[in-house]
Amino acid sequence: MLKTRLNPQDTAPVAMDGVDGVSMRVLLGGDHGMKNFSMRHFVVEPGGHTPQHAHDYEHQVVVLAGSGEAEHDGETIAISAGDVLFVEPEKHHQFRNTGQEPMEFLCLVPRERAGGGEVPGS
Amino acid sequence: MLKTRLNPQDTAPVAMDGVDGVSMRVLLGGDHGMKNFSMRHFVVEPGGHTPQHAHDYEHQVVVLAGSGEAEHDGETIAISAGDVLFVEPEKHHQFRNTGQEPMEFLCLVPRERAGGGEVPGS
Numbered sequence: 306m307l308k309t310r311l312n313p314q315d316t317a318p319v320a321m322d323g324v325d326g327v328s329m330r331v332l333l334g335g336d337h338g339m340k341n342f343s344m345r346h347f348v349v350e351p352g353g354h355t356p357q358h359a360h361d362y363e364h365q366v367v368v369l370a371g372s373g374e375a376e377h378d379g380e381t382i383a384i385s386a387g388d389v390l391f392v393e394p395e396k397h398h399q400f401r402n403t404g405q406e407p408m409e410f411l412c413l414v415p416r417e418r419a420g421g422g423e424v425p426g427s
Numbered sequence: 428m429l430k431t432r433l434n435p436q437d438t439a440p441v442a443m444d445g446v447d448g449v450s451m452r453v454l455l456g457g458d459h460g461m462k463n464f465s466m467r468h469f470v471v472e473p474g475g476h477t478p479q480h481a482h483d484y485e486h487q488v489v490v491l492a493g494s495g496e497a498e499h500d501g502e503t504i505a506i507s508a509g510d511v512l513f514v515e516p517e518k519h520h521q522f523r524n525t526g527q528e529p530m531e532f533l534c535l536v537p538r539e540r541a542g543g544g545e546v547p548g549s
Binding site: 306307308309310311312332333337339340341342344363365367375377378380382384387388389390391392393398411413415 | 428429430431432433434454455459461462463464466485487489497499500502504506509510511512513514515520533535537
């Protein structure tokens with residue numbers, strides 16, 4: 306059985322336009338033989354944020370630690386550990402850590418885009 | 428943005444052969460418009476277990492609380508909060524709570540079987 310552990314120390318910095326203070330790790334993805342969907346672990350440092358962007362695939366998100374806010378299609382909501390979120394395809398979205406400790410979340414994506422082609426970082 | 432929270436009180440008992448002391452909730456599934464994969468929250472009471480079975484779709488599992496053991500294709504491993512597991516399609520598997528507190532995990536499945544048709548409980 307393939308087994309690993311959630312560990313924020315095991316994530317690597319994300320270098321991407323619009324990203325600040327974010328690291329990630331693909332827990333279960335293409336490199337592990339995943340065919341349908343992929344699980345990634347993100348850590349956002351206080352003051353950090355993911356890019357404000359949109360794409361043709363969805364996210365399922367579970368906040369594991371910390372707190373902040375999520376912007377989705379022009380709406381901004383407070384988020385904290387224990388929240389489960391769905392980001393719709395094609396909606397602009399961003400996750401921001403407005404708290405004092407690292408904000409951690411799982412983010413799941415399909416392996417393939419609706420129109421074909423691999424989802425980046427999956 | 429679709430948002431909900433992890434809450435073991437919101438799960439409902441699973442009535443299925445081979446199941447003891449298990450409740451679950453579909454956090455993000457077909458009823459929420461999911462097309463590719465589905466996220467479920469399981470709570471296994473101390474001494475409880477999921478069925479020992481196999482099927483043609485995979486599981487991605489994240490243990491959120493408690494401890495126990497996972498059997499997969501004849502191998503049994505100890506599991507605890509923070510573990511991430513992959514159950515391969517067609518492998519016999521079972522999750523058992525051998526601890527003193529409820530064991531909680533997320534279990535993700537594709538919405539559709541490889542051969543077509545909907546994955547039950549997705």
